Amino acid sequence: MPPRSMESPFSTRPGARRDHRIPLHLQGSGRWGDRGRFRAGRLLISIPLLFLLGGCTKKDTLHTLDRVQLRDTVAAEATLQVDSGRGWIAQPGALTAVDTAGRTVARVPLALKGTPRVLWRAGGRWYLRADGATAVVDSAGKALGTRRSDAPLARDPRGVWVYTATRNGSVMGLAPESLVPRWGWPDAGSPVSAIAVSPLGDRVYVALAGSEAHDVPAAIEVRDALSGRLLSTFGTGAAARVLVAGPDGTLYAVVGGSVRALRHGPDGLRQRWSKDFGGIGHSDPDAVRVSPDGGKVAVVAYGRELHLLAAGDGKVLEESKRAPRDAAWDAAGRLWVLGAREIRIVR
CATH class of the missing domain: 1.20.5 (Single alpha-helices involved in coiled-coils or other helix-helix interfaces)
Structure with a gap:
């Protein structure tokens, strides 16, 4: 048997077997x-x-007045509503109200699948969306009506109707106590991506997603609430996913990753400002929450980030990237921000 070679595995002699691993001692x-x-x-x-x-994931400049510690971790899809100093949290199976000490002070059982998303509360009724359907329940959680549709809905501030739309773009008025259709306008030839109603209830804003088949561009239609007559059209270039009417009449639209503030002019809607939240390190907005006085706007990307803007010019005042679940304003103009284990109250 030939003797084993004593050649170093790290030898540089031509033809020698080489091992490029670095010796531990070197x-x-x-x-x-x-x-x-x-x-x-x-x-x-x-x-x-x-x-x-x-x-980026931990950035937080929110000026916090108080923190409400929650006993349990809330669901990732949980939503928040605030009334009379209580925060109502929508989670699977129930709506739970907590006070500023974190104590559970009320509970409304819900017979809905999944995690319900609160749309609004009015007239002692809750309007919720869950599992591809919209439901209205009373203060005890009893179902008053269900509509199997995920079409956008909007509240009439007068409490007369609930507005929604069909897949072909026909706006309909639903009875608020049962969600039963009562009337409808002619088809617009395009799916409706969002809908909102002016603070006085006299105008209905209808966001058309656009249709190449019917040569209908993406736009926001302004219609008379009484007759359905088209008053003006504002082109958006892409579908507006969210429409929210502020108390001062400003209309906020989420188009792609941007939030646009629109105001009425002599010839219809005009853009006041636009703020882009898309791109690397940012998430597209899911919701817009306007303060009671119309002075501030909270832009929320569920479970990812929140931006607090000045309503006048869209300037970012404060922000957080600590995975806020949702946010809601109270009557005093304070913003309640729902986290996984706490609610932060922001001035």
Whole structure:
């Protein structure tokens, strides 16, 4: 048997078998400086990147007045409504109200599948969306009406109707106590992506997603609430996913990753400002919450981030990327921000 070669595996002699692994006792030594500098360089590059990514997920500049600790972790899809100093949290199987001390002070059982999303509360009734359907329940949780549709809905501030639309773009008026259809306008030739009603209840804003088949562009139609007559049209370029009418008459539209503030002019709607939240490190908005006085706007991306804007110019005042579930304003103009284990009350 020939003798085993004593050639070092790290020999540089031509033809020798080479092993490029760094010996443990030489790692970090000067002999391997080039390789060490390369690895250190990669580390130095990675540190700022990790800092930026990590910092973005935890950034928080909200001026917190109070924190309400919750006994249990709320569902990721939970939503929030506020009334009389209580925060109502919608979770699977129930609506639960907590006071500012975190105590459960009321509970409304719900016979709905999944996690319900609160749309609004009016006339002692809750309007909820869950499992592809919309339901109205009384203060005890009894179902008063259900509509098997995920079409957009809007509340009539006068309490006369609940507005919705068909897939072909026909706006309908539903009875608020049962969600039974009572009337409808002619088809617009395009699906409706969002709907809202003016503070006085005299105008209905209808966001058309657009239809190439019917040559209908994406736009917001302004219609007379009484007759359905088209008053004006504002082109959006893409479907508006959210429409919210503020108390001062400003209409807020979410188009893609941007929030646009629109005001009425002599010839219809005009854009007052636009704020973009899309791109790397940001999430497209899911909801817009306007303060009672119309002075501030909370833009929420569910479970990801929240931005508090000045309604006049869209300037970002405060923000948080600590995965807010939802947010809602109270009558005093304070913003309640729902987190996984707490509610923060922001001035």
